[in-house]
Amino acid sequence: MDMVAEVRAFNRFYTEVIGVLQAGLLDTPYSLTEARVLFELGTRDAAEASALRDLLDLDPGYLSRILTRFEADGLIFRERSPEDGRRQVVRLTDAGAQAYGILDDRSAAEVRTMLAALTDEDRRRLVTSMATIRGLLDADDRREPYVIRPPRPGDLGWVVHRHGVVYSQEYGWGTGFEALVARILADYADGHDPRREAGWIAEVDGAPAGCVFCVRKDDETAQLRLLLVEPSARGMGMGRRLVEECLAFARHAGYRRIMLWTRENLTSARRIYQSAGFVLAERHDGEESGEAVVDEIWTRDL
Structure with a gap:
């Protein structure tokens, strides 16, 4: 495979998709660069010209000519x-804010139209692939290598399945x-x-790689x-997050305290709980799959 040719072909394809080469971006009088200047000004109260540059x-x-036209x-x-006094500060007027609003609304509408043609699964694949490209090419992109979202249909089955598999493989716990x-x-x-x-x-x-419930x-x-992190995803700080x-969530919901049940041999989870401010409150002898275990209750105030 000619990797250079593949990247260039993708660039040509995507610039056509988002209309970069059109005379006016999103049916406005502004070029891509002019629209980017408006966007940066529209997302902050003010910006120094040198910072924009x-x-x-x-x-x-080139920036000076754009600002002069604006x-x-x-x-x-x-x-x-x-x-x-040697620096210039640039702010949008009311008319500028209106122009930015038009660009922002049209851009969002165009993306929604593009995504509407895809299935839910394809939308997730697309956004994940975009995040991968950005993460690989942008050294300053500090986003976490995962996303955290609410459960969707099918996720609860995954939680049951992966708890069964992971705890069986790592601790020998059975179907009970x-x-x-x-x-x-089911109660949840x-x-x-x-x-x-x-x-x-x-x-x-x-793909799902971790979970927790309140x-x-x-x-x-x-x-x-039900805190769980897939073995392949450990080391990312996912459990802590x-x-x-x-x-x-518990604070916002109005609870005054929070507790959890774990077991003494779950050392990685216990370290996460301790670093989050939980303290050990109770210990009891228990049994799991015919083997003796030590059950623990950890608590903390909110």
């Missing part, structure tokens, strides 16, 4: 920086544990109050349940 990697003379059209006004997970999720699915209970799925490259224990106490989501 560096952000968009523009020739100073000023003549009443889209921007320029003033000296109060910190340094898998049945317990299924009962927990049957009638949970979305104001007080929620779940999250962590996704890597479009359920009601009583009016003042939430319970963190899932616990943070659960804690933030």
Whole structure:
């Protein structure tokens, strides 16, 4: 495969898809570069001209001509920086904000139209692939290598399946544990109050790789349940992030404390809970698949 030719072919294809080569982007009088300048100004109160130049990697003379045109059209006004009189600060006028709003609305509508032609699965594949491209080519892209989202149809079955497989492989727990997970999720699915209970799925490259749930224990106490991170996704900080989501939700839902049940031999999970502020409250002897285990209750105030 000629990789250079493949990349160039993709570039040609995508510029055609988004209409970069049209005289006016999104049926407006603005070129792609002019639209980018408007977008950057529209997403902040003000920007120094030098910052715009560096952000968009523009020739100073070219940017100056764009700003001069915008000023003549009443889209921007320029003033000296109060910190340094040698710098120019650029702001949108009301007309400029209206022009930015038109561009933003049309861009969003165009993307929605493009996505509407795809299935849910293809939309996820597309967005994941775009994130992969950005992550590989942008050294400054610091986004986490996963996304966290609410459960979708089919996810609860995945949670049961992966708990059964992972805990069987790593700890030798049998179908009784898998049945317990299924009962927990059946209770959650049957009638949970979305104001007080929620779940999250962590996704890597479009596929589930982790989960956690926050359920009601009583009016003042939430319970963190079913934290799982796939072995292939460990080391990304996913478990910690899932616990943070659960804690933030529990606070917002009005709980005063949160608790969880775990086992002494689940050392990685226990470290996550401890670093999140949970403290060990109770220990009890238990049994799983014919083997002795130590059950633990951990709690923390919210």
